Amino acid sequence: MTEGTARRKTGRVLAAAAVLGLAAGVGAVYVTGGFSGNSAAEAPCGGAERAVARMAEAATGEVAAFTVERNPVAAPDLSFRDGEGRERRLSQFRGRAVLLNLWATWCAPCRQEMPALDRLQAELGGPNFEVVPISIDLGDAARPRAFYRDARIERLSFYQDPSGRVFQELRTAGRAVGMPTTVLIDAQGCILGHLSGPAEWASGDALRLVRAALGAS
Numbered sequence: 001m002t003e004g005t006a007r008r009k010t011g012r013v014l015a016a017a018a019v020l021g022l023a024a025g026v027g028a029v030y031v032t033g034g035f036s037g038n039s040a041a042e043a044p045c046g047g048a049e050r051a052v053a054r055m056a057e058a059a060t061g062e063v064a065a066f067t068v069e070r071n072p073v074a075a076p077d078l079s080f081r082d083g084e085g086r087e088r089r090l091s092q093f094r095g096r097a098v099l100l101n102l103w104a105t106w107c108a109p110c111r112q113e114m115p116a117l118d119r120l121q122a123e124l125g126g127p128n129f130e131v132v133p134i135s136i137d138l139g140d141a142a143r144p145r146a147f148y149r150d151a152r153i154e155r156l157s158f159y160q161d162p163s164g165r166v167f168q169e170l171r172t173a174g175r176a177v178g179m180p181t182t183v184l185i186d187a188q189g190c191i192l193g194h195l196s197g198p199a200e201w202a203s204g205d206a207l208r209l210v211r212a213a214l215g216a217s
Contacts, residue, residue: 045190048072052192054212055184059193061205066184068193075183075191076173078166080134083141083158093130095187097214099201101133102167102181105143109198110180114153119202121155124210128187131201134159136167136179170194184213 052068059066078090078100090098101117103110114133121131133156135144141160148158161167170176175183177196184192192213200206 044074044188045072047188048186048190048192051186051213051215054215055193055209058205058209058212062200062203063195063205063209065197066193066195066199066209069191072186072190072192075185075189076169078161078169080159080161080166088159090185091189093132093185094189096127097129097187097210098185099129099131099210100183100185101131102136102170102176102179103133104135104137104179105147106137107179111147111151113180113198113201114147114151114156116200116202116206118153118155120206120210123202123207124214125155129210129214131156132159133157134161134166136161136164138162138164184210186213 048069049072052070052072055066055068059068075090080088082088090100099117099120103114105111117131117133125131135141135158137144137160139162141158141162144160145158147153148156167176167179167181170181170183175181175191175194179196180198181194181196182199182201183194186192
């Protein structure tokens with residue numbers, strides 16, 4: 001077994017354990033389902049087909065567990081808070097692709113992958129792409145902010161959803177199982193793929209995947 005394979009296997013075990021912690025912390029009952037599938041919701045995502053075709057070939061190595069959407073659909077308009085406590089919505093990011101990452105300080109694999117997400121933002125972040133990490137730690141922002149400081153997370157903006165509703169919505173939509181959860185969304189707000197569990201987001205494999213989504217080489 002290679003080191004990368006062992007690390008991914010360990011990550012999947014930790015992610016499965018983490019979702020149990022989430023269920024206990026949020027105190028909610030989750031129902032796995034899918035989007036409604038109505039044509040009105042799916043129609044705007046027809047243009048994402050080329051991107052997912054490119055991504056299907058790029059989802060290898062460190063991001064082999066990334067699930068590329070067969071039929072991209074519009075992401076729910078998730079609501080969360082920014083670093084100033086103001087409400088933000090996913091629709092406000094239209095015009096740029098988003099790597100949405102749900103994490104929490106109680107989730108060990110989440111903490112482990114945050115520095116890589118910070119490096120991914122440093123490498124590809126800009127007017128066309130942004131990593132959007134959302135802490136689902138309950139209570140105030142003191143603990144996740146302290147983690148940012150201690151881990152020297154400098155490139156990522158701070159977002160938080162202490163209610164846990166973002167995870168619930170993505171789980172109901174069938175795009176979240178454990179923690180961390182990462183969803184790649186294009187500039188039109190369409191889901192291109194998702195991953196439950198950690199990944200080496202600063203690796204060459206991950207960079208190729210994101211660049212394929214962006215249509216860049």
